[in-house]
Amino acid sequence: MKKVLNYKLPVLLMSLFFVISCQNDPEELLDEATETTTQRIDKKWLASDNHPVVQLLYKRGYEKGSIYETEEHFLAPPDLLYSKDINDYDLSNTTDVTMKQAFNTGRLVSLNRMRINVFFDNSIGAGLQADGVAAINELNGINNCALFFVRVFNANQANITVRSDFGVEPANVLGRAGFPSNGRVFNRVTLNVDRLADFGFSVRRNTIIHELGHCVGLRHTDWRNNGEGGAVNIPGTTENDTQSVMWHIIRNRANPFTNGDLTAFRALFPRALRMDVVNEINDYDYSGEIYVLDNVFVDVFTDGSYTTSSTLNRNVNVSYRLNVQEYNHTSGSYYYNRNRTLIAGSSRYFIDEEEEECSPYQGETCTQEDIEIRLATSVL
Known part of the structure; x- marks a missing residue:
């Protein structure tokens, strides 16, 4: 939103609701400053x-x-x-x-x-x-x-x-x-x-x-x-x-x-979440059959620096998508939208499973799943 000045006030004040993490340490500088053309004039x-x-x-x-x-x-x-x-x-x-x-x-x-x-x-x-x-x-x-x-x-x-x-x-x-x-x-x-x-x-x-x-x-x-x-x-x-x-x-x-x-x-913005994928099963045989099972978790951190693990201090709704890719005999993709509520009090939460199944035999369709967190918001 734009900032507006009020000439009737003795001072101009701009209001903002913005809270960020407790970290003060600066990060390393990244690369060189990018050059910008400052002679540009926008129009409206x-x-x-x-x-x-x-x-x-x-x-x-x-x-x-x-x-x-x-x-x-x-x-x-x-x-x-x-x-x-x-x-x-x-x-x-x-x-x-x-x-x-x-x-x-x-x-x-x-x-x-x-x-x-x-x-x-x-x-x-x-x-x-x-x-x-x-x-x-x-x-x-x-x-x-x-x-x-x-x-x-x-x-x-x-x-x-x-x-x-x-x-x-x-x-x-x-x-x-x-x-x-x-x-x-x-x-x-x-x-x-x-x-x-x-x-x-x-x-x-x-x-x-x-x-x-x-x-x-x-x-x-x-x-x-x-x-x-x-x-x-x-x-x-x-x-x-x-x-x-x-x-x-x-x-x-x-x-x-x-x-x-x-x-x-x-x-x-009570805590920062980061997804962690943990393999449970890798099943391969000499015929070429494949079955992979991964468990997907989210870990809790104090902020987006992801340096300090913490306990979730407020319930959080997580909306995620299970993306499915088909290949081998057929090809195509589809997805399922799902939701979970993380109850405050833990530092690690199970979200769902990802599977990959494939067979080399003619006419078999392979599938691969991938979880994508779309939105995670605090429950007010």
């Missing part, structure tokens, strides 16, 4: 009401004439980026999960993707890059939260790229980002570099924290007043937390997070 124009995505956004509560368009995204008030591909949206429910939570979008980063690489593009300048590092350090300093941000120096390694808006945003928008999809972070934060130069360190840092918060699934604390659609509150938080880092107006706070911010991040 009023989006056509006939576009299917724009029509969907109107159904979700946005006012007609409020949606703008660039070559890459739709821009929605106050500071959100939306994909221009209608296939990226869940059309089975017109309210869509992006409007169902008060302090998160309903679309969250999966708990098995808690390590998030961030690339600071040269277009934001050295000063904002340093502010971005400070933002990551604040987020990584929140204990009991699994998010773990790592600065990388190669754009190809990035999950999120932070770059200039290249002149698109008006003066009252400090930054803009979008929400996750398919359990993966939104991959872009744009900053109004020229306008941010008018403010001090805290505003600049908190703006970046705010936009990173959107990338992992957090929405504005004051969603209702912004006309952003119905929502369900995260227990222990309130819509009236005016100092929240996820408030739509940036807050000039030395400590960016309120107690409500911390509660929200710890509830949404």
